[in-house]
Amino acid sequence: MVMLKDPSKKYRKFKPLNIPDRQWPSKTIDKVPRWLATDLRDGNQSLVDPMDGEQKWRYFQMLVKLGYKEIEVSFPSSGDTDYNFTRKLVTTPGAVPDDVWLQVLSPCRKELIRRTVDSLKGAKKAILHLYLATSPCFQRIVFGMNNEQSLALAVECTRYARSITKDDPNSGVEEWAYEFSPETFSDSDPDFVLKVCEAVKEAWEPSVENKIIFNLPATVEMSTPNVYADQIEYFCRNISEREKIAVSLHPHNDRGCAVAAAELAQMAGADRVEGTLFGNGERTGNVDLVTLALNLYTQGIHPQIDFSDLNSVIEVVEKSNKIPVHPRAPYGGQLVVCAFSGSHQDAIKKGFVARDAGGNAKEDPWEMPYLPLDPEDIGRTYEAIIRVNSQSGKGGVAWIIKRTLELDLPRGLQVAFSKIVQRETDMLGRELQANEIKDLFVDAYHLNRNPRFSLVDYSITTDRSVSPAPPVAGKTVDSRNLRRLFTGVIEIDGKEHHVTGVGNGALSALANALKNMGIDLDIADYKEHAIEKRDPVTGEKKGRDTQAATYIECTAAGQAQKVWGVGIHEDVVLSSLFALLGAASSFLSSRPSTPVPFRPKRNDTHDVTSSPLSPLRQELNGAPKSTGDASGDIVANLEEKASKSEAREVREQVNGRI
């Protein structure tokens, strides 16, 4: 057995402070703290391969660009890399903006403090940071010192630091600040910490304008974050000359609560937070500055750090640390702006549709199911939001087709295409990329090339001979009542056929022409809309022209099977004809399971039994003969099958528009 049955002897419960009148629980975070980025020090010291000078340089420039004004750049006494990097920063003109403070860390050892201070000669603004552990555990085990000795060392080193920095006119730095960290604060006696800090403050003599920074680290996270908040509130309430002090936080993430600890401790009175981008740092890491900043942002407070292009930040962080940002890391993780599951995708899609429909501007209130932040604000694209795997539904798939091809699929087609996608994801056992889904759609609905039917030539004329309302003397003919005659050449499986058909509109005329060839399709659903012209294969915009997209759902007379056809063309009539031919092609190709009725009509242009259509007939061989009326037009069929209002809508479209 590895885990103890009773761990209570080995691990003792952390004893919380007793502050019955604590104030922080009813506070909120209303302002941006001072941020200190310690990626180049605490983050760097924890890496398998610490950064070299060049990597540090690039990282530093990024931190400056993001807006950090206090940056812990090194531990100069650790060796040449950090010392030389610090020298390069202060000696390279323009490398450090005038409003940026360079912070450097040293233990309480005089020779190391000297070297640390020397590294900064030439800097405009510098923070010298000393640390000394105050917890009984460290005092006893690491230093072999008692409280008095620790306090004396802290004061002695602060005095020494003062003498070679702000009190030294030849220090070579324009403005000095001082930070002291009672290391292991989270495990220290709060009253002893106060005693040490009072003594250090007295030794440094801060002012209101140039405050001393007391950095109170959860060097190791020991307790629930409310206990850390209590410790911070206790310090803030009891330290004297609070106005001359910046209370700083430095939470580590041993229990996974660093962000919560930092937030509660700000509510408890802290002014400043030290951390790293994406939480790199010793063991489980430092508190993540990206999360803290964007948590503020999503509460309506700009963190004064610009994460507009978070992807490029991730790139630098990953390259420098050689540690990938976790795919589920808040805000930055690859997967956090993605939804795979059907119900999430559906809700997000509806959210975006509602936002678009409301004509919302970028800064209008964000109300989006499942997404706490507009991904666009941090430079992430909507395309990345919805990804498709076997857990996805029609909503996500439709969203991808909308984004890639600008096609607004009717609900029935969403359902049908989603099944095709589902089959593919199940078969491949992996996620499908947006481009793969687009290609699948182009292929399934023959947008690139109809594999079986091709419209070689056609004309649509009015057929007055069959007009339902022949002209009456003295009255003009209502052209809306004229029936249309489709005459054309259709190539089927490489062979040309002359066909004719009559209908209420061009589409129904073609449907009847197909019916005359034995392909008896009824139109069950019809939708069209305009789109910007795009290449159907690459999806790229092709100028400013618009195209029509037509969606037609067909059933074979007397059959349950339904197929969809999609047509895209500048000409709205052609777009619908292509959609019908697409459906016809899909129908024939899927026929073996549900054969198409094949009914040669005696008065047809072609006798299919002896015409070149024979191969087609053979393909259709064995199909049950329909008992339906071969002359019934598509709108009449539709009225039988669809609801009355839908039928009326389609009738208007078919009769009036095409």
Ligand SMILES: CC(=O)SCCNC(=O)CCNC(=O)[C@H](O)C(C)(C)COP(=O)(O)OP(=O)(O)OC[C@H]1O[C@@H](n2cnc3c(N)ncnc32)[C@H](O)[C@@H]1OP(=O)(O)O
């Ligand atoms: C919580 C933190 O992250 S603190 C920052 C930690 N960062 C680093 O340590 C990175 C850079 N460190 C180094 O390069 C080296 O450790 C150095 C240069 C500081 C010291 O190197 P060495 O002299 O070889 O000492 P070593 O690293 O073995 O041990 C640390 C020594 O410093 C002492 N020490 C540790 N912390 C402190 C402190 N805050 N003040 C004074 N002395 C300290 C230890 O007690 C130990 O002393 P000992 O040798 O008398 O037992």
Ligand SMILES: CC(C)C(=O)C(=O)O
């Ligand atoms: C030096 C101090 C602030 C530190 O890194 C820690 O305690 O974690």
